[in-house]
Amino acid sequence: MDDISTGILFSLLILLLVISGYFSGSETGMMALNRYKLRHLANQGHRGAKRVEKLLSRPDRLIGLILIGNNLVNILASAIATILGMRLYGDMGVAIATGALTLVVLVFAEVTPKTLAALYPERVSYTSSVVLQLLMKLLYPLVWFVNGITNGFLLLLGLRVDHANDGKLNSEELRTVVNEAGGLIPRRHQDMLLSILDLENVTVEDLMVPRSEIAAINVNDDWKSIVRQLSHSAHGRIVLFRDNIDEVVGMLRVREAYRLMMDKNDFSKENLLRAADEVYFIPEGTPLNIQLLKFQRNKERIGLIVDEYGDIQGLITLEDILEEIVGEFTTSISPTLAEEITPQPDGSLMIEGSANIRDLNKSLNWVLPTDGPRTLNGLILEHLEDIPDSQLSIEVSGYQMEIIEVSDNMIKQVRVLPNQLKKTG
Incomplete structure (x- = not known):
């Protein structure tokens, strides 16, 4: 190193920091990718997506490759920074170089590239996959050796890499994906997909x-x-x-x-x-x-x-x-929920006692209990444990209601007060 000029060492240090930033950004970009979007693009023939999907098929090897490269570069950068510090400041240069290099690595080789990769994971990953694919071939023996040690250690802890999460979604996770689709899927279609997921419940x-x-x-x-x-x-x-x-x-x-x-x-x-x-x-x-x-x-x-x-x-x-x-067909003979609910001038709702509780919850965003009676009439009767008279005001599951009409041992009409609607609407 003594024969190498200070200018060349500075140039090498900058190059190593750039390479370190590349590895850091590649790691974040690969891990931040939407796997389902990636799989879709790969199935459509996108070359970058195919390369990335192949690399991610064995994430242990990919992470091993990135960390090997990143650590080698950072260690070499640390050695060069130490030499430069001693040349410029003597023994105090070691401390100065350590502090300065830590700050530079943190800002320019870690936080900045990782933030950029998190914001644009597709651009970073598809581009970096070209170099990573080449490095995987060149350094495969070293990657295999390091992975063998780490996988063996994980095996001692009772963990198996091949039993890792395969990325499949359960119904609740799929429900979240549909809700988060936003404008990508029309609201009407989202409702239909969610209704299909609800069928099992x-x-x-x-x-x-x-x-x-x-x-x-x-x-x-x-x-x-x-x-x-x-x-x-x-x-x-x-x-x-x-x-x-x-x-x-x-x-x-x-x-x-x-x-x-x-x-x-x-x-x-x-x-x-x-x-x-x-x-x-x-x-x-x-x-x-x-x-x-x-x-x-x-x-x-x-x-x-x-x-x-x-x-x-x-x-x-x-x-x-x-x-x-x-949703309801226009040819349905049975009364629709809209026909069973009549808005009142004071903001309250007049509801038929035969209205289905699940339909009320879905249409009005209410949370009436659905594990018992299936109609509003049945819910109120269960709550009162008696057949009430009309003009009776009650609170059922936090909802203020007024019984308007009772006949044939059934509650025919109920009015839900507007104050409750404001709380739940």
Whole structure:
């Protein structure tokens, strides 16, 4: 070193600091990359993305390569800085060089390049991957040796590199990704994706038409009554039963009944029963994602939900599940949530007691409990443990409500006060 001029040593020191900054920035850029965006670009044929993905397939080797290069450069820079300090300031130059080099390395070889790489990880990584790929080939024996030692040490601690996180997302993490997509995915599409993720947390009982509201015909009624119910039916299919709805005998397509009506000779109770399809039963508690697949696999569109005793609890259709994903269809006969909520001049909301709690939570951003009754009427009755009189003011789960109308042992209308809406809206 004594034969090398001070100017050349300064030039070498600056070059080493630049190389150190390159390694520091490359490390941060590689680790800060969006792995899913990287995988997408690689699948699209992006050459830089392919190089980076190959390097990141073994992150232990990549980190080993970067740290080997960075440490060699920093140690050599420290040695040159010490020589320069002693030439310029004598023995005090060692301390001066140490302090000055520490500050310079921290600012220009660590913080600045790492900040730049964190802000623009794609640009830094795709460019630096060309040099890193070449260095990996040249220094592979050294990298392999160092990784062998570190992986062996990790193995002693009970850790295996090949069992590291593979980057797969669970449903909650995927939900966060969708929410953070912002303008990249239209809000409507985000809602649909989130609804699909929610299917596993919702059961068929949450969407079913309750037992008391199922469109059904008692085949033991007189013939005129049956014909009248068929003629005025607003549904595409009707449940046929004998005396009690738990005694289901079939599911009749109304258009098939109309076809029989066209031929008076074939239009009889016996032929009506013969034309009915076999009933498809669904166990209560079935998650919607499972039931959607079962509908597809069994080529069914409608089913009756039964409890552990075989009693009918309700009815659900394929359209009900699809509406949970994409929103209500305009052809739906059932009242929509918008029809069950009436805004009042004072800012309060008048809500039908039959309104579904999950729909209220989703539409109004409320947090009413969903682990019990499924309607507002049921929630209030459970809270009071009695059938109340109208004009009763209560607080349910932190929501101030006023019962407006009660009839047939059911709460028909409830008003939610505006002060509560301001807190939760």
